[in-house]
Amino acid sequence: MRCLQESAVGKYYITTAIDYPNGPPHIGHSLEKVAADVAARYHRLRGDDTFFSMGLDENSQHVLAAAEANGTPAREWVDLIDEAFRSAWRKLDITYDRWIRTTEPAHFHASQELFRRAQANGDIYKGTYAGYYCPRCNTFYTTGELTPQGTCPDHPTVTPDWIEEGNYFFALSKYTDRLTQYFEKHPDFIVPATWRGEVVNVLRQGLRDFSVSRPVRSGKLVDGKPWGVPVPGDPDHVLYVWFDALTNYLTAVGFPEEPERFERYWPADAHVIGKDITRFHCLYWPAMLMSAGIELPKSVAVHGFMTLEGDRISKTTGNIIDPGELADEFGADAVRYYLMRDISFERDGDFARANLIQRYNSDLANDLGNLLNRTVSMIGRYFQGVLPEPVAPVAPVLPAAPSSAASSSDATGLDAGLQRVARAAGEATAAGIERWDFDSALDGAWQLVRRANQYIDECEPWKLARDPEQRARLGAVLYNAAESLRLLTIYVAPFIPSAAAKMRAQLGLPKIEHGAWATQTTWGGLQAGTRLEKAQPVFPRIETAK
RNA sequence: GCCAGGGUAGCUCAGUGGUAGAGCGAGGGACUCAUAAGCCCUUGGUCGCGAGUUCGAGUCUCGCCCCUGGCACCA
Numbered sequence: 001m002r003c004l005q006e007s008a009v010g011k012y013y014i015t016t017a018i019d020y021p022n023g024p025p026h027i028g029h030s031l032e033k034v035a036a037d038v039a040a041r042y043h044r045l046r047g048d049d050t051f052f053s054m055g056l057d058e059n060s061q062h063v064l065a066a067a068e069a070n071g072t073p074a075r076e077w078v079d080l081i082d083e084a085f086r087s088a089w090r091k092l093d094i095t096y097d098r099w100i101r102t103t104e105p106a107h108f109h110a111s112q113e114l115f116r117r118a119q120a121n122g123d124i125y126k127g128t129y130a131g132y133y134c135p136r137c138n139t140f141y142t143t144g145e146l147t148p149q150g151t152c153p154d155h156p157t158v159t160p161d162w163i164e165e166g167n168y169f170f171a172l173s174k175y176t177d178r179l180t181q182y183f184e185k186h187p188d189f190i191v192p193a194t195w196r197g198e199v200v201n202v203l204r205q206g207l208r209d210f211s212v213s214r215p216v217r218s219g220k221l222v223d224g225k226p227w228g229v230p231v232p233g234d235p236d237h238v239l240y241v242w243f244d245a246l247t248n249y250l251t252a253v254g255f256p257e258e259p260e261r262f263e264r265y266w267p268a269d270a271h272v273i274g275k276d277i278t279r280f281h282c283l284y285w286p287a288m289l290m291s292a293g294i295e296l297p298k299s300v301a302v303h304g305f306m307t308l309e310g311d312r313i314s315k316t317t318g319n320i321i322d323p324g325e326l327a328d329e330f331g332a333d334a335v336r337y338y339l340m341r342d343i344s345f346e347r348d349g350d351f352a353r354a355n356l357i358q359r360y361n362s363d364l365a366n367d368l369g370n371l372l373n374r375t376v377s378m379i380g381r382y383f384q385g386v387l388p389e390p391v392a393p394v395a396p397v398l399p400a401a402p403s404s405a406a407s408s409s410d411a412t413g414l415d416a417g418l419q420r421v422a423r424a425a426g427e428a429t430a431a432g433i434e435r436w437d438f439d440s441a442l443d444g445a446w447q448l449v450r451r452a453n454q455y456i457d458e459c460e461p462w463k464l465a466r467d468p469e470q471r472a473r474l475g476a477v478l479y480n481a482a483e484s485l486r487l488l489t490i491y492v493a494p495f496i497p498s499a500a501a502k503m504r505a506q507l508g509l510p511k512i513e514h515g516a517w518a519t520q521t522t523w524g525g526l527q528a529g530t531r532l533e534k535a536q537p538v539f540p541r542i543e544t545a546k
Numbered sequence: 547g548c549c550a551g552g553g554u555a556g557c558u559c560a561g562u563g564g565u566a567g568a569g570c571g572a573g574g575g576a577c578u579c580a581u582a583a584g585c586c587c588u589u590g591g592u593c594g595c596g597a598g599u600u601c602g603a604g605u606c607u608c609g610c611c612c613c614u615g616g617c618a619c620c621a
Contacts, residue, residue, distance in 0.1 A: 020621060028621080057621095129619095197550055198616050210619050242619065279618060304615085342558075347551085348614070355558085362570065366583050374580035381579070439559085443569080457585040462578065478579095537581045 009518065012043040012050045013265040015249050017273045018057040018100065021081035022066035025088045026320040027351055028306050034339050035303060035438065036272040037094045041494035042433045047515030051265045053252035054089070055100030056082055057245045059228040059238070064220050074222045078103065088324035093332040093497050098252045102229075102244060110251035111244045112232045115212070117292035118170060119232075129167040129211045132160035168213040168231060170243065175287035176207045182286065188299060190282055191436055192346040195275065195302040199282045207283060212243035246285045250294070268297040275302050301436050304348040321351070330542070333496035334360045340438040340495050357542050364499070367449045368488070369539035374456065375481040376506050377535035382465050387482060387508065387530040388475025411473065414458055418480055419523050421451040422487050426521050429491045438495075445491040452484040482507060483526045490516050499538050506533045 016036045019029055033054065040052035058078050067077035078101070086099060100107065118124050180203055183189060183196070190196040216226040216236050228238030249268055254261035273281050281300045289296050308321060326335050338356040341363065343349035379385060425448035432441025456477070464474040485507060493500040493512055504512060508530040513520070 017621080022621085062621095194551065194615090201549060201616080202618065205617085208618070212619095240619080274621065275615075276621060278616085283618085305621095344559090358557095358570070361581095361583095365581060370580055370583045372580095374584075376580095378579045443560095446569090453584055454586095456579075457577085460577085460579090465579085535580080539581080541581055541583080 009047040012048040013268045014040050014270045015053045018055045018248050021056045021078050022062050024084040027323050030323040031339050033094050034336050038494045045517035047518045052096045053098040054096040058103045059244050091324040091327040100248050100252045107251040108229050110255050111229050111247040113256045114247050114292050116232050121291045123171040123291045127169045128164050130164040133163040165215050167211040169209045170212045172207045172209050172287050191301050195278050212240050213237040214240045242280050267295040271300045278302050303345045307350045309352050333499045337496050341442045345436050361541050364539040365541045371453050372503050373535050379478050385532045387528050389528040390479040391472045391476050418455045422448050486526050502538045508532045
């Protein structure tokens with residue numbers, strides 16, 4: 001199948017959007033980071049030279065406004081929020097390789113270099129940007145955005161003035177045709193396909209140039225210096241958000257100062273973003289790169305938004321959850337599993353605690369956790385914790401009683417069926433991840449969880465254990481159950497990494513290796529004689545009041 | 547208003563024109579290795595509404611109703 005061959009060992013560079021440090025992270029930020037982390041972990045398991053970049057978009061006047069509102073000096077503020085974000089992602093087991101902050105000198109160099117290249121290509125020109133300017137927000141508004149009384153939407157006492165100011169513009173309009181052609185040639189550039197239509201639609205209406213700078217005097221100064229990346233050759237201007245922010249994807253892999261690293265990872269294989277910034281990533285960004293003569297990213301993966309308990313996530317109403325606290329409460333695996341299994345990546349979804357608990361208990365504790373527990377427990381009880389031989393199954397010697405299903409089924413068929421499901425489950429999981437369809441990926445893995453639980457019930461090892469003549473068969477059954485679990489630890493590792501590690505420890509397996517998905521997913525990897533640990537619940541049930 | 551995507555069992559959703567599915571939930575059963583978990587069975591839907599095409603439509607066409615998202619420099 002496509003997934004298994006195309007993703008043969010290579011490199012994989014994945015990014016998430018960089019967030020504004022205008023407040024601490026909330027649960028809405030976490031879907032994207034977890035999804036990207038799952039993809040990154042998956043590619044590492046496939047053996048790819050993987051690089052995963054995340055970070056913060058600090059060069060914004062919004063950030064200064066937030067700092068001021070909190071009465072904190074700007075630098076202190078961004079450091080504080082920076083720590084809050086990294087702490088949250090640490091608690092969610094997000095394994096980024098590079099944490100980028102756009103206030104880094106390296107990023108200044110990268111965005112200035114990109115600007116120069118676009119300029120050299122004749123795509124930067126000076127124009128006039130006009131709008132209603134609210135000094136409290138440091139933001140321009142259009143007529144439609146103001147209140148009917150003409151006041152600022154956020155500051156009812158302020159009546160913004162019409163201001164025109166000199167600005168540098170990027171000639172996006174020049175790229176309408178090239179972008180159109182590009183999307184035609186690369187139908188998979190935007191995934192899922194839903195979002196492709198919207199972008200192409202905008203393209204059809206033609207593109208407008210956009211401003212890429214702001215005069216320094218219209219922004220606040222920090223430590224006597226303008227906040228942002230100075231425009232090369234014109235210190236009176238700083239780069240304006242998108243031109244600066246998007247460039248972080250280049251900075252993260254060493255553009256332009258580490259050419260060998262840049263060559264190694266660029267172009268990005270996937271930019272994972274929220275639906276609100278689709279246009280910038282699918283139109284502005286490719287055009288900027290075309291202008292600078294840099295290869296375009298392979299794909300942009302767009303996810304939907306989340307509501308929280310049915311309501312919009314909103315700082316003003318306080319309807320937020322700190323992802324770090326959530327991880328503290330339920331564990332990173334529970335949160336990650338719930339996000340990936342219950343919240344659609346493509347469409348909008350709702351985050352609800354009750355559903356998280358439901359999912360956890362039903363899928364993780366009851367299905368997967370119990371499968372491990374009963375298997376390890378029986379190997380402990382019947383084989384003193386030493387993994388038995390996977391001897392060729394012998395047809396059960398139960399001559400007379402075709403009454404129960406198990407005794408009338410033949411062992412060879414059961415064993416072969418389990419192996420077949422194990423293989424199919426791995427393929428389904430991989431295919432789902434590669435399509436950004438995590439729900440179906442997990443559903444694929446759970447096909448094996450269910451089958452293995454059924455297999456155990458059908459083989460009834462506790463009955464085999466009472467008959468010394470069935471000793472070999474008993475061993476084979478438990479081996480097969482354990483081997484299913486070994487495969488599952490690889491399949492689920494991208495989603496629930498620490499649980500996968502705990503499961504492997506109980507199974508007496510070493511830590512999961514880079515490339516394991518490519519090299520260790522063939523049936524029969526478990527070695528007889530392996531010493532298992534004592535069975536211990538990996539997913540203790542969450543008891544609810546009712 | 548325009549564009550896109552949805553409206554299928556209590557919930558979340560899957561369904562290449564040919565007798566409506568899964569998981570969860572609910573009810574029951576047989577077991578006992580296991581986290582009172584697992585396994586088996588059952589329950590449960592006028593597939594948004596109305597026409598049309600077709601031997602036959604959840605599945606195609608048209609109209610209508612409702613929901614969500616997008617309509618450009620705004621997480």
